Amino acid sequence: MRVVVVHNRYRSEHPSGEDRVVDQETALLASAGHDVELFERRSDDIAAMPLPRKAAVPLLVPWNPVARRELAALLRARRPDVVHIHSTFPLLSPSVVAACADAGVPAVATLHNYQAVCAPGTFYRDGRICTDCADAGPLPAVRHGCYRGSPLATLPLAVSLVANRRRNDTGIARFFCISAAQRLLLVQAGMPADRLAVKHNFVPEPGRRRDGAGEHILYIGRLTEEKGVRLLMAAWDLLHARGGTGLPLVVAGSGPLETEVVAWARGRGDVRFLGLRDRDGCAELTARAAALVAPSEWLEGFGLVVVEAMAAGVPVVASGHGAFPELVDDGVTGLLHRPGDAESLAACVRRIVADLRDNARMGTAGRARYEQDFDPAAGLRALLAGYRAAIAAPASCEPV
Template sequence: MHVLVVHNRYASAQPSGENKVVDQEVALLREAGHRVGVFERRSDDIAARSLPAKAALPLLVPWNPGVRRELADRLRAERPDVVHVHNVFPLLSPSVLAACADAGVPAVATLHNYTQVCPPGTLQRDGRPCTECVGARTPLPAVRHGCYRGSRLATVPLAVSLSANRRRWWSGVERFLCISAAQRDVLVRAGMPAGRLAVKHNFVPDPGALRTGPGEHLLYLGRLAEAKGVRLLMAAWDEIAAGGGAGVPLVIAGTGPLEPEVAAWAAGRDDVRYVGLYDTAQCRQAVARSVAVVAPSTWLEAFGLVVVEAMAAGVPVVAAGHGAFVELVEDGVTGLLHRPGEVASLASCLRRITADPVLGGEMGRAARRRYERDFSPAVGLERLVEEYRTAIAGRSALARGGDTRAGRGDGDNR
């Protein structure tokens, strides 16, 4: 199969699970013998642009005609079987879908977040869940609240793009790949075409080493941001410390807007180590030495790559009991779920997992079995190729004048 992957890479200064997923899928397909090309832009390149070019960038967020022409030309020249779209913000834009239509190539899109119904894609405002724009005809609430980076001005291009391109997304993509059933449920309630929304979990490469022993530390691995529950974790750890501690240190690895706050909080403490940004090898080593990996997100995670990476290493997870975490973590079997946003509940789960090494060992083994069954590369490849074939068949039926999409429960394509 010949696949062209379309992706706007996130800035390299901060870890991106989405970049990782794209790279791993490309490598997986190539290893299986498929021909895979990449059409990409890099957010890192924005810094090198001239001031006029930077000033004009928001105008290209809803529609980039240059990208449409360039991609359409490449599609006509290479004739791939299918185009797989990932992130298009800010340098690509939904014009990539018009290029696919121009060249008559079916498009599949992985939905890594909630940008189809929420301009910043987080379903969160001021540290709390928010669905004010979900199902609304226009995302004006997001502009009014300045939901993207706390700025009304910065939110406008995203809101305009969502409004102007809603119909193009919903009619121009043969298969939407949701990364969890929880995410799909939200999008279906928002009116997206249910018949083209499939659940395809992200896969994780086998790390090659499983945890041995009970583990040496608790680990938070990810972006240091409010939505990831970092402040909640710090408050829970302070509560545990006030009660005598957990017996193992908390290791925090990552970078992000809360980095100064986290570094100051950890400074001078024996029970906390802030280690900055780990590379891939360091991440795998840190996970494999963990009593548990902590994922206390306050927003509704669409997936949770770090959760599955822990499972792959035979390590249980302590996660917030909402969003995709509910379907990834079986409470009491492969990990523990705490009540979202509650300090005392998170502290209680952390105490429990560190106090009972036998329970931790049983959970870790169960987590590894779940990984092998649902999140391994073999499973990921099978599901990915299956969705490509479905998209190709759907476009072929349309070309023959037999569009079956309405019959697949698409609903209202507003």
């Protein structure tokens, strides 16, 4: 199969799960003998742009005619069977959907977050889950400045949502939702149910699996409020006040709350802050963990770190909403805590490390679930099935 993959890469100082998924799927397709070509833009390039061009970037968010022309030319030259669209923000824009129609090539799109209906893509605002824009369009996002805390910065995203809604809904043959929970929310927000298919992300074989009981409790991820970092700190303080778990908490990541986390961890014997780690470093930390915690406050669309832990035979403590109940079978492959509840999180962390036999059983069950649903073989089957469905029933968008 001939596939063109379209993606706008995130800034390198903010490692992205989306970038990782694109790289892994591209490598998977190529290793299986398929012809894959990337059509990419990199957000890192914005910093080196001349000032006038840099100032014009927000204007390209709703529509980039150059990206449309360049992609359409590539598609006419290469004649792929399908185009797979990932992120288009900020340098590609939904004009790439029109390029597919220009060239007469069916398109699929992976919805890595909720940005199809929510400007920042999180359904989260002011410390709580918020679906205002799913019900009323993107005006609430502009009013509240949901992207980077700025109404002005949010406006291009809101304009894009309004201007491109019909084009996206009719011009993309199949949307890949990364969980059933995400699909339900997007259908409720008005996206076409008949074009939304669940295709979980896959995770490559980690190369290292846990051998023994584990040395620490592990958090890996962005240090942001919606990821539950403050909730984790509150739960860990509760555990510390009650005698601790006998294991340290290891925090690996970076983000807006890094200064706060560093100050909280300073001088403590039960917390180790490691900062950002590369992929191999994260795999090493995971394989040495007694448990991984994923206490997200927002409705995660998937959760790569959760499945990576399962692949390594490590049980998980995760918040019981969003996609996590699909990934973590409560009491079997890990534990689910009440979302936003530090007491519940603390109790689950204590329970998951208190019984070594039970912990090992959950780790083994998690590994089995990974092999069944989330390994590369499962990922390739789902990708190709989605591509074939899009080719058989292409979308109806006309060139404009």
